[in-house]
Amino acid sequence: MAAAVTAPDTTNARSSKTESYVDNKRRDDIRQANILAARAVADAVRTSLGPKGMDKMISSANGEVIITNDGATILNKMEVLQPAAKMLVDLSRSQDAAAGDGTTTVVVLAGSLLRRSLSLLSAGIHPTVISDSLYKLSVRAVDVLHSMAIPLELSDRDSLVKSAATSLNSKVVSQYSSLLAPLAVDAVLSVVDPEHPDLVDLRDIKIVKKLGGTVDDTELIRGLVFDKKVSHTAGGPTRVENAKIAVIQFQISPPKTDIEQSIIVSDYTQMDRILREERNYILGMVKKIKASGCNVLLIQKSILRDAVTDLSLHYLAKAKILVVKDVERDEIEFITKTLNCLPISNIEHFREEKLGHADLVEEVLIGDGSKIIKITGIKDVGRTTTVLVRGSNQLMIDEAERSLHDALCVVRCLVNKRYLIAGGGAPEIDMSWKLGVWAKELKGMESFCVKEFAEALEVIPYTLAENAGLNPISIVTELRNRHAEGETNAGINVRKGQITNILEENVVQPLLVSTSAVTLAIECVRMILKIDDIVTVR
Amino acid sequence: MAVERLLKDEATEEKGERARMASFVGAMAIADLVKTTLGPKGMDKILQSTGRGRSVTVTNDGATILKSLHIDNPAAKVLVDISKVQDDEVGDGTTSVVVLAGELLREAEKLTNAKVHPMTVIAGYRMAAECARNALLQKVLDNKDDPEKFKSDLMNIAMTTLSSKILSQDKEHFAKLAVDAVLRLKGSTNLEAIQIIKKAGGSLVDSFLDEGFILDKKIGIGQPKRIENAKILVANTAMDTDKVKIYGARVRVDSMAKVAEIEGAEKEKMREKVQKIIAHGINCFINRQLIYNFPEELFADAGILAIEHADFEGIERLALVTGGEIASTFDNPESVKLGHCKLIEEIMIGEDKLIHFSGVEMGQACTIVLRGASQHVLDEAERSLHDALCVLSQTVNDSRVLLGGGWPEMVMAKDVDNLARRTPGKKSLAIEAFSRALLAIPTIIADNAGLDSAELISQLRAEHHKEKSNAGIDVISGCVGDMEKLGISESFKVKQAVLLSATEASEMILRVDQIITCAPRRREDRM
DSSP states (O other), rough: OTOOOOOHHHHHHHHSSHHHHHHHHHHHHHHHHHHHHHOOOOOOOOHOTTOOOOOEEEEEEEEETEEEEOOOHHHHOOOOOOOOHHHHHHHHHHHHHHHHHHHHHHHHHHHHHHHHHHHHTTTTTTTHHHHHHHHHHHHHHHHHHHHHEEOOOOTOOOHHHHHHHHHHHHHHGGGHHHHHHHHHHHHHHHHHTTTTOOOOOGGGEEEEEEEEGGGGEEEEEEEEESSSSSOOOOOSSSEEEEEEEEEEEOSSSOOSSSSEEEEESSHHHHHHHHHHHHHHHHHHHHHHHHTTTOOOOEEESSSSSSSOHHHHHHHHHTTTTTTEEEEOHHHHHHHHHHHOOOOOSSGGGGOGGGGGEEEEEEEETTTTTTEEEEEETTTOOOOOOEEEEEESSHHHHHHHHHHHHHHHHHHHHHSSSOOOETTTTTHHHHHHHHHHHHHHSHHHHHHHHHHHHHOOOOOHHHHHHHHHSSSSHHHHHHHHHHTTOOOEEEEEEEETTTTEEEETTTTTEHHHHHHHHHHHHHHHHHHHEEEEEEEOOO | OOOOSSOTTTTTEHHHHHHHHHHHHHHHHHHHHTTTOSSSOEEEEEEOSGGGOOOOEEEEEEEHHHHTTTOOHHHHHHHHHHHOOOOHHHOOHHHHHHHHHHHHHHHHHHHHEEEEETTHHHHHHHHHHHHHHHHHHHEEEOOOOHHHHHHHHHHHHHHHHTTSSGGGGGHHHHHHHHHHHHHHHTTTGGGGGEEEEEEEEOOOOEEEEEEEEEEEOOOOSSSSSEEEEEEEEEOOOSSSOOOOOOOOEEEEESSHHHHHHHHHHHHHHHHHHHHHHHHHTOOOEESSSSSOOOHHHHHHHHTOOOOOOOOOOHHHHHHHTOOOEESSSOGGGGGGOOOEEEEEEEETTTTEEEEEEEEEEEEOOOOEEESSHHHHHHHHHHHHHHHHHHHHHHHHHHHHEEEEEEEHHHHHHHHHHHHHHHOSSSSHHHHHHHHHHHHHHHHHHHHHTTHHHHHHHHHHHHHHHHHOEEEEETTTTTTTEEHHHHEEEEEEEHHHHHHHHHHHHHHHHHOOOOOEEEOOOGGGGOO
């Protein structure tokens, strides 16, 4: 035999003989490892659920610190590696996209369902049977939620405000919920297009953050706000009434060609002439602008050359034109939509019909020395709106923005699907109870699985009570009793620390948040259950 | 006996029994890996990438799993290859083919251990495969002449294919989508005309089929949002000033006014180009490259809808479906073929605005918009739908249909068994082994569903002993059922491809008696 023959691959050979046994063991292990990892993620965010939930402080690798109560944000920043844990992070992201709120609820729910699945698996039930029962459960659960739902009219502003307030109550900014909730409702309602009453594009609501003041100073502005200063180095106006606004995409500076150019100066008089020409050139542009009656200029940022020069600013100031420079190209669409004007990309096209009109454009001093530009009283204002968020420190502002985003999403959900549902753990307990009853009508494995999972839904009221410092067991059992007696809307009143009719306490949330939390959590759990192997690939 | 070394230092060589063992083990390991994904109750796998981002894919698709594996065993590579070929050829059955090949090799291993020569095994396998194919051909159903029945066949096939995938809960919905899309193709297998757009949000049931074409782009500011009877010019051209592409080219001037003049001239050139484009008599202009602010405004003034920065695949497909050509010079308006469609409008899907072209020239074209909770779901849904579309387009061409649920395997196994009894000699052992390997597929399907496979398979066999049985495994109720009534069908072409390529692959691996691994190439600097 040639000496080059190496030892046979003994490990492989051994595994082939006993492979069926080893394989099955490994499969169970992987499923178990996945479930445990996913549950660890769920446990991490559990304490932040509910109005008395706690916040997390996350310090990221680059030293940035975030304080938040928002499940999606916490999970996003956690940088988990285990694939199943990652799926839970994605789950919370999906909930964020679908409903915007309930991102913690969905993860906690999935964690609890997984815990029950584990015990079902160890009882020897096949994962596909568990998965199928879960699917049936989700269909039924959504039915239960629908039967609890209360229809809502968009004109019913009170209910909208109530549900936005419920969402805000669990956040850092809860003491400002009386201010932020109506604000969120007004913002969303003002961008609803009567032609498509059930579509809301949250991109039509611009949130501008500005440090200084307190969250109390947050305001809704029907118009535009720029977090910028007016360019008034040359002493131009900072306040213009009856403004005619032009959004321009060209530059008011000496000409520059795309081809590289050089001006050859051979004597002193020529230099003088060039300077004069430059002045004339800019003056010509400014005159044309002035001739159209424009008195406010919004200039798009340019990477090719200076958008304005000192010289052009000077002339513009003399012509009493207010200049805002460095407007990003992405913002142009929002601006033109709001101002109801057209962008102008060439001086030759500078005509009056392309201008937008507003009653007042002014620079406002807020806080200590920082300034913003407000455009208000816009004629034919588009369906857009701006929210100016204030706060005493950056962490607060960021959290306020996230909370406001959640509140906006809640209102949007209500616009999309006009049903409300009670909060405070009431829907979960009701589902749990009704599904438990339903489980008794089923037969075989399914009945067993459905019963287990119905109980798993109790995790939400349990955690709510726990986080509020109440005795979870006595609260949950009492809740169960009240629901069994037909009090569908009995829920945990965290403020009073007892069980009351939660609708009377004005704790309501959109139906869409609950349904999507249940369906998404179940979908994710089913996906995790169906996985029997992790393969490392390129 | 001192033999000189023939091979380089690190090259290795395995011979005879050992070589065969290595390939058996490798191939079986691969087959076992994907085995659990087989059938309607098959499991999924997580594919965790070791690359940057450690992205995670969850899939049930055999081809996807196999092609992303790290493999160092030559026999295993052969199996990965056949699954790839199966994917390219017919699109579905990628798992079945690997599992069948694995089972064939498992049986072959037993035979070679019992001192049957590999060549005898191969000869037996060949005969068995031929016989199995004939058995299928006899039982095949063909409803080509009856459009109604044919369509229901297609629906059944699509549902069977989808039932093992993530889409299983909404399989009726998706089967309908897939069948409608494929029937629009009118017999061509050019799946390019079917565009799949994935948009996160909503649920899978919200997915829909749309005739026409959807482009994921925005319409320029201030331009019409709706155009009827559109004449479309698809272009790939730079819309900024034409530059002199010589390095160091520069203009020398002696006054500012001249610079302004040149700038004016540049602008004029852009305007000229836009004028030329407008002179084509179009009302929609789609460019692959950026359209800058200035031309955009010119187009807006002329009332032309201009779309910039469309992706390459997008414009090629757009040119195909609207019947236009991709133009890059605009001097001869008469020689450029314009695309046409009845209506262009902006639509909202979920939260995004897209541009919809309806009533396009090429009637076959259509778009399937997939909606789903997350990117994982969407990706997997796309793979599943792609499988279904492939199978359907194959079936439209070759309309022969079989029942599913392990029925074809039982039919084949029965005939192969009969053949074994008639065949004298050692070959009969191999033929018998072949039929056992065929039976492994329904066994695995039953096992994956958590059913008692031994009991079910013996019941099935008894059923099939009768003439004209339609019995197969009904995974949902967990017993033997009538496949025709349950509407579980498979395409003949897929089954045939599975059978033939699995047999060929196992033959190839069986023939091997020596594996030579070449010395790994080294980097010079490490030496």
